[in-house]
Amino acid sequence: MKITKRTRRDVVALAALCTIALAMSGCARGGAAEAEEGEVTASPGITDTTITFGTTSPLSGSAAGVGNCAADGAIAYFESRNADGGITFGDGKTRNVEFKAYDDGYDPQRALANFQQMVSDGVFGTALSLGTPTNRAFRDAAIAAEVPQVLVQTGDPLFSDRAESPWQLGLLPIYQQEGEAFGELLAATPGEHRVAILYQNDDFGLGYVEGFKLGIEGAENIEVVKEIGYEATATEVNAQITDLASTDADVFFNAMSSLAPLVIGSLQQAHTLGWSPSLFLPSTSSSPALLEPSGVADSFAGIYSTASSLSAASPAFQDSEEGQRFLDALHTYTAQTDVPGFPQCVWSWIGASILEEAFTKMTEPTRENFMEALRSVSGFSAPFLLDGGLIDATHEDRPAMSDVVVMEFNGAGFGPADSIS
Template identity: 55%
Template sequence: MSKRSRSVLGIVALSSALALTISGCSRGGDGGGDASGGAVAASPGITDTTLTLGITTPLSGATAGPGTCTVAGVTAYFGMKNAEGGIEFGDGKTRTVEINALDDAYDPQKAKANYDQLKDSVFAMTAGLGTPTNRAYLQAAVADEVPQVLVMTGDPIFSDQAESPEQLGFVPIYQNEGEAFGDLLASSSESHKVAVLYQNDDYGEGYLEGFKTAVEGASNIEIVKELTYEATDTAVDGQMTELAASGADVFVNAMSITPLVISALQKAQQLNWTPSWFLPSNTSSPTAILQPGGADAFPGIYSVSFAKAPQSPAFAEDPDVVEYLSALKEYGNYPDMPAFPHCQWSWMVGATLEQAFENMTEPTRENFMEALRSISDFQAPLMLDGTAVDTTVDGQPAVSSVVVQKYNGTGYATVEDFG
């Protein structure tokens, strides 16, 4: 298996105009105040005692499950740190971190409106879920010089410093994940026919690009059918019927919409088509997707990961997982076992941001970006062996390394071979 570096429900009651503030934080003044004693003018959203982060993410609608997790994890992380007294920044001041989160329902127009509402009162935007929603305010954030960092999209544009100087993605770019799938399949000793269903946008195209790059020249791999769907579709039965007729024994399903993945799993079984599946990391939850979809009917469900799964018995006593689950319940208002990996990812976002804060010598967005882009080989809490946070490589997100895992009926186990 290649490990290459190329590669809801405690908060759900939040409304579309929700502003979620971590409890236990005290405001030390307006965000635009001079936190440096006059030496350097502070950027908006930071004072001598507080720093405020903004999030626009889906807290309602079809993607509310993972969207809620993007708030819960980072809220829990900084809630825990605030309760310990705050974070000591590189300028010698100790600050608590506040979170203002707004619901965009995975609607780009709402995401842009949320950004407009938040931009003058927050220090940076972070953690929000979705390619179209993050793209909706990307150019505005660039023009306003507002950091839009460690966001939950695999779109490569967020890691291109020339195109997006104030941006940085957190999760592996789509091409990383697609390539990891292709590497594993190409290493198989058997011949395979592949069918592909991908979202008709940069998300789906990125997965397909990475997969094709990895299998190019592999004589044992034949892509026999490719179809698309729209993120706004409510069903993919027609596509599944056509793909089943292809005779493929491997299915690359680059889908981001949870209900559609479940219905695709169910439709394949109705058609008596049981190929091995490759699923993106963000739509491969055992409890929220695979079990309702009847994934046990298939010879193998494969996905990629860089974070420990708290549902896995292998991590039940892991110190990182124990601390995370405790904080998620106490400070993130999320009492249940998280069904989506986005809860773990946003916890890791909090830890990565803390690294940058500790190296900030001035209370400015510019200095923050310099500190953030200087993190190398950081083993954030919950990271799997073989993965790390590295923000120093232009064109890559904070996390670019993944491991391929196979569903075992309750969770995932890392695999070295396909089959």
């Protein structure tokens, strides 16, 4: 069985029929029904031998690099597990996992259409979809249809609020956690610091800034000298970088998402202007795959980000048995041919392992039971987490991965940072 990626072809036309399909399929309210008193039938997307999940990510367009990684890690994980004979669930049945990827081009409307198509295709749930606006686009629809939308690859805290999002769960640390970790490290660094902030004018950028300000609260050695926003639809931010560089700040907090051309362009503009501050980048946009093409990594006093997991480029990763399994599966079952430069491949593999852990706890073939099983995962040592890191999905307002460490770029990858240069 080959796990495939699906493009947008036919999605728009079929989306118009989704409401009818939902009603006819009986899956609009979680999909499980009592056939007879005391007997529960399976939700859509699960049989005695298979379970089907879908994911929507930008498989094309400017975010295709991270988008494909966000799908490929899980595709490789489950394809390799299927080749080994499948996964034994908590009900004693062994199932293969079908993991289908749909292309949204980082367009929220396409993501919504993809979700509608997934439901029409009969998926059990969605998992590991990339992006804040794209995941938000179908959040309400997933809640209304009682379809799991879990381990989403965004730091949006909305997806980890159990009361507000009973059918959702985030995978990655929330934006505020990352921002706060950087702020705390800067506050603990001796000397006076002037900070210039560029932020994406949405929940992503504003969340990072909120967390950063919480981290420096009460620190008398730090001054935020200027904050400038930009729209996620922008094609360049040269004017904003020029304005921020004029402050001569020694710290540049670039709260920018992973759209490669924009990240690279912002770093190149700072270099052109001769501005050489210490640089903070969110984990989603700090990949060597973005830093190296910019050609200006050496221009900054230091480059910092946050992490909860190992980088695929690190010796510890590549020398491990699980790391070799990851690379072999990725090269065998996806179009990835080298060591992936984007962390989303690793995050996706980690997320797939969490799904497997939940499957082993499922005692009924229903979406409700799956969510109970997933929400019970605690103290789970998923592959590639940093030392001491554990998965805990039991929190009321936290994602599955909640441990955050500030890292410093060393020319090839990132290592732990004790202070800011």
